[in-house]
Amino acid sequence: MNRGLVSPTEWATARTRLVLRTLQGLLLGGLLLTGLGPVLWLAKAAVTPTQDTLRTPIALFPNGVDLTNLVTAWTRVEIDKYFLNTVWLAAGSWAVQLVVATTAGYALAVLRPRYGSLVTGVVLATLFVPSIVLLVPLYLTVVDANLINTFWAVWLPAGASAFNVVLVQRFFAGLPREVFEAARVDGAGPFRVFWSVVLPLSRPIIGVVSVFAVVASWKDFLWPLLVLPDPAVQPLSVRLPALQRYVELDVFLAALAISSVIPIALFLVFQRLFLNGGALEGAVKG
């Protein structure tokens, strides 16, 4: 029987149950307040006139709902443009990360060249280096390569994720080798084995890498701030702090709400992926 810390007999005692239930009830209340509260508040503020939000910030719609905030943010403040930029940045980062991680994982875990452990070692070593070390030289590299204000400045460095490579490599190493051998006997070359055998078998890990790539890209701030100084190509995360200065409060809060929709939707759809700890465990045990 699946049990934890508290035994069934202890659950049966009235006092223990009362205490535990009370504590859990308090916890649920606290989680609703701190976890869901700000999200609901933001959702409400996005459709509330500025004066209401300023005068009575914790009241429920004192003067009704104002949907024009969302429309103004989307059109006049051009949130649509920054939203699209964010989508493009996420899509490109996702593609680059996936290409690098799957090809490298295949080469290192399936083809296994003699120098493979050396490559793995040098990739793993980058995990020890905090990203702050890269900041200045990477910035200068991007300046030298004339990539400033292009999406490539964000896409390409995103591919250098040792975490992805390790994750995919481990998954590929766990695939049954007989399948590859059988395909090879049937005359499939390494490219065919990769495309028709390995990739179709790897949907779970590709899903994990994809979701985390998109979410990470959506969250990214400092790097796009540095390499995309032109507002026309900036993502939401970079543009929002600047908008705050000249956009009215209700419209600004609507913009914040719009910026949160995609990550929250991804979380709701792929909840299990975020919460079962499988991917995290992989990271912790890296």
Added chain:
Amino acid sequence: MTWVRRGGLSTLVFLLPLLLVFGFFSWAPIVQSVVMSFQRTNLIGPAEFVGLDNFAQVLSDPLLWTALRNTVWFALLALLFGYPVPLVAAVLISEVRHRKGLFSALAYLPVVIPPVVAVLLWKFFYDASPTGVFNTALGWVGLGPWQWLQDPGSAMPSLVLEATWAAAGGTVIIYLAALAGVPADLYEAAEIDGSGIWRKVWHVTLPRLRGVLLVTFILQIIGTAQVFLEPFLFTGGGPANSTTTLLLLIYDYAFANSLGGDYGAATALSIMLAAVLALFSAAYFRLTRSWSAS
């Protein structure tokens, strides 16, 4: 030629994306960072080697010691606020019998909100006027209004509060996974010895979680030592440099001056920070390595 026929070339083709991307955007910049910390660079003339000048310059900057103190203060506060809460929450959640998923989903929700959105939202919550969101709530219980971000004493705790809110859910999930891995027979054995719930927590749960607790501790140190977003967006280092952190200082060295950055000082400071953090990373890897072996 036999190398090609045995598939050596196609292997290399598959490795090419990794070698190119890591070469240009990871390995080369790491090496360059070390080199630059010994150089004086402006983007116009050629770089010249200046020995340890950059390091000396950074170490004699009075702002460095302010930033170091602030970063340590941030890390300590983050441990105080953020270390026990996820553990207690996870232990309670792991004993929830119905709708456990709801608890963990709620706990994780703040992690999903984009950090910039979270900070800007909290900045509004922290409004120092009596009608600010938090001050309104404080007013209900007869407290406040507090200055939050405007006061040098309360600015840093305010930053840490938001950062803890934003990160705690991730730690809860890690603890939940670890708690699920505690074998039930250990609890049963403790019960046969007459242990109550508290004794089981103390003698079974916590010792079994020791490794994870150490790992989250190290991860939190590594993370908080590099805190940037909160001070950058909340306060810009103010008031009176009370929230200037090491990363903010590095950013200021390199990018705040529109006339061209002091890249030497920035890389020197980041190399020093990285050296300290590498010790923590090494400890982290030793720990996790020994887990997967066992």
